[in-house]
Amino acid sequence: MRKAIFFDRDGVLNDNETHVNQPKDLILYDGVKEGLRKAYEAGYDLFVVTNQGGIELGHLTDEDLKKIHTHLEEEVKDYCHFKEIMYCPYFKTDSEDRKPRPGMILKLADKYDIDLKKSWMVGDRDTDITAGLEAGCRTAKIGRVDPRAQINEANLSDRNKKRKVDLEAVVKEILKEC
Ligand SMILES: [Mg+2]
Numbered sequence: 001m002r003k004a005i006f007f008d009r010d011g012v013l014n015d016n017e018t019h020v021n022q023p024k025d026l027i028l029y030d031g032v033k034e035g036l037r038k039a040y041e042a043g044y045d046l047f048v049v050t051n052q053g054g055i056e057l058g059h060l061t062d063e064d065l066k067k068i069h070t071h072l073e074e075e076v077k078d079y080c081h082f083k084e085i086m087y088c089p090y091f092k093t094d095s096e097d098r099k100p101r102p103g104m105i106l107k108l109a110d111k112y113d114i115d116l117k118k119s120w121m122v123g124d125r126d127t128d129i130t131a132g133l134e135a136g137c138r139t140a141k142i143g144r145v146d147p148r149a150q151i152n153e154a155n156l157s158d159r160n161k162k163r164k165v166d167l168e169a170v171v172k173e174i175l176k177e178c
Pocket residue numbers: 008009010011012123124125
């Protein structure tokens with residue numbers, strides 16, 4: 001079995017102050033590419049699991065989102081490879097895939113033979129942490145502390161405080177824990 005890191009997208013990889021409805025809206029935080037490379041080189045399979053209820057709400061289409069994710073893959077291609085970028089398009093419709101429910105993580109784990117006990121969910125909302133815990137992953141929280149998470153970005157002493165989000169420091173901490 002393989003080990004994986006599941007990343008939330010908005011607020012973890014890219015700035016989410018405005019909605020990301022087209023490729024040019026997706027701006028990666030500083031240090032994200034380097035953090036992803038560290039995780040990839042350490043042998044983790046990398047996934048993105050993202051709620052994109054804006055599709056059901058009509059803010060963007062599946063095709064728009066695919067273009068955004070092609071752009072994301074292009075942006076990071078010299079650093080890492082995402083095994084799959086999975087999204088939940090629902091907002092109003094009940095779905096086991098919409099975080100805080102763990103459906104996306106469980107499906108990817110099954111598809112790619114992932115050992116969830118050795119894997120991590122990284123997110124900026126408590127719903128990400130809930131989904132990770134429900135799936136049986138370890139969890140890392142970006143931003144405000146969540147006491148349920150093993151790693152909290154806000155508590156990391158080597159965090160680069162000039163960065164809005166220091167994913168690189170979080171990945172370093174994940175690699176230390178293993
Ligand atoms: Mg988020």
